[in-house]
Amino acid sequence: MTLRYPDIFPKFTCTGTSCEDNCCKMGWDIEIDENTLDYYRSLGTPLGERLCSSIYEEDGCCYMSQPDGCPFLTGDGLCSVQQECGAEHISDICREHPRFYEWFGDYKEAGLGLCCEEAARLVLTHERPMLFTEKQTDEAPDDLEFSGELLRAVKTVRDRLIDVAQDRGFSVMQRLVILTYCCEDISEAVQDEDCERLKQLSGMLAIDGFRMEIVIQAQNDTEKIKQAGTAEALGRLFGVFGRMEYMGSLGEKFELDAVQAEKMLAAENGFAEGYSPFEHELENVLVYFLYRYFIKCARDFSAEERLYAAVYMTLAVRALFWREYTEKGSLPDLNRRILLVKEFSKEVEYDSDNMDIIYEEIQTTPDMRDTLCSLCRI
Numbered sequence: 001m002t003l004r005y006p007d008i009f010p011k012f013t014c015t016g017t018s019c020e021d022n023c024c025k026m027g028w029d030i031e032i033d034e035n036t037l038d039y040y041r042s043l044g045t046p047l048g049e050r051l052c053s054s055i056y057e058e059d060g061c062c063y064m065s066q067p068d069g070c071p072f073l074t075g076d077g078l079c080s081v082q083q084e085c086g087a088e089h090i091s092d093i094c095r096e097h098p099r100f101y102e103w104f105g106d107y108k109e110a111g112l113g114l115c116c117e118e119a120a121r122l123v124l125t126h127e128r129p130m131l132f133t134e135k136q137t138d139e140a141p142d143d144l145e146f147s148g149e150l151l152r153a154v155k156t157v158r159d160r161l162i163d164v165a166q167d168r169g170f171s172v173m174q175r176l177v178i179l180t181y182c183c184e185d186i187s188e189a190v191q192d193e194d195c196e197r198l199k200q201l202s203g204m205l206a207i208d209g210f211r212m213e214i215v216i217q218a219q220n221d222t223e224k225i226k227q228a229g230t231a232e233a234l235g236r237l238f239g240v241f242g243r244m245e246y247m248g249s250l251g252e253k254f255e256l257d258a259v260q261a262e263k264m265l266a267a268e269n270g271f272a273e274g275y276s277p278f279e280h281e282l283e284n285v286l287v288y289f290l291y292r293y294f295i296k297c298a299r300d301f302s303a304e305e306r307l308y309a310a311v312y313m314t315l316a317v318r319a320l321f322w323r324e325y326t327e328k329g330s331l332p333d334l335n336r337r338i339l340l341v342k343e344f345s346k347e348v349e350y351d352s353d354n355m356d357i358i359y360e361e362i363q364t365t366p367d368m369r370d371t372l373c374s375l376c377r378i
């Protein structure tokens with residue numbers, strides 16, 4: 001098996017009892033893998049009985065219900081299953097979280113999910129462009145079907161999209177615009193499984209002059225788009241995230257009236273100037289969304305949704321920072337930005353109903369490219 005991962009992947013260590021938002025307390029029902037379930041059933045101890053009584057079955061999978069957080073967490077924040085049975089007997093998901101994986105036969109990708117504050121810290125404080133490494137492992141190949149040719153073409157085009165996201169010759173807003181302008185062509189080629197066209201597009205995206213041409217074209221177009229109303233585009237962005245369901249207080253951050261929108265627009269230049277030394281944070285967030293989700297279109301052909309959603313979510317994260325700047329008159333500090341990114345990931349990216357709202361918006365908005373470009377205001 002070839003395993004690909006970003007350079008922060010091996011650096012992750014769970015901060016455990018010092019974590020401010022311990023994932024064991026989130027109240028998520030977690031999937032219990034078969035081996036772990038068999039072990040719990042074989043225990044025959046009071047702990048085994050408690051474990052089994054918390055597990056329910058749905059659609060052929062078993063889950064542990066924990067509406068108030070994991071019932072096996074001790075008062076000092078440690079795992080009582082690990083203490084009593086050993087680390088090898090906690091479930092796969094408990095052992096692996098926040099790591100994520102994607103399998104394609106003898107090729108596997110890994111990364112760290114932003115819903116964990118330590119992973120978010122590693123992503124936001126990584127000042128150099130994120131690098132990806134491959135190594136060989138002895139894991140057996142996965143047997144789910146896919147087209148190897150399409151996967152190779154999608155991987156190549158995604159590499160170029162990540163190159164664009166990391167091209168520091170452009171501002172992050174300009175990089176988002178380049179990605180947005182390429183979306184339609186890439187989406188068509190993926191849907192037609194036209195691997196030659198994807199290779200051509202990858203080649204074009206590798207050329208600096210091609211990227212610059214798009215930015216110039218977008219600047220001309222944006223003049224028209226700006227006149228059509230950036231306030232409207234901002235309202236639409238907040239409207240999409242504002243109609244999602246949230247467990248915590250993030251939803252309030254996406255409630256925006258016309259007066260607040262005007263205040264944000266008036267403060268945008270100050271925000272952009274103050275935030276410019278930290279643009280690598282948004283770059284890494286964008287690279288994370290591209291790396292994690294775009295590859296899935298090699299199976300489900302949803303390149304447009306994956307690419308626009310990466311741009312949309314990066315703009316939403318920026319909008320959270322920008323809104324706090326507008327309200328407080330100063331940038332949220334690094335710890336606050338890490339918290340906002342972690343909350344955004346936990347509440348939006350890790351909630352399939354909320355993600356469906358983004359995908360639906362993309363599918364039903366005919367001028368999505370213009371909406372995104374007017375938000376980028378290059």
Ligand code: SF4
Nearest residue numbers: 014015019022023116
């Ligand atoms: S959220 Fe991350 S750092 Fe916190 S307990 Fe979970 S894995 Fe550890």
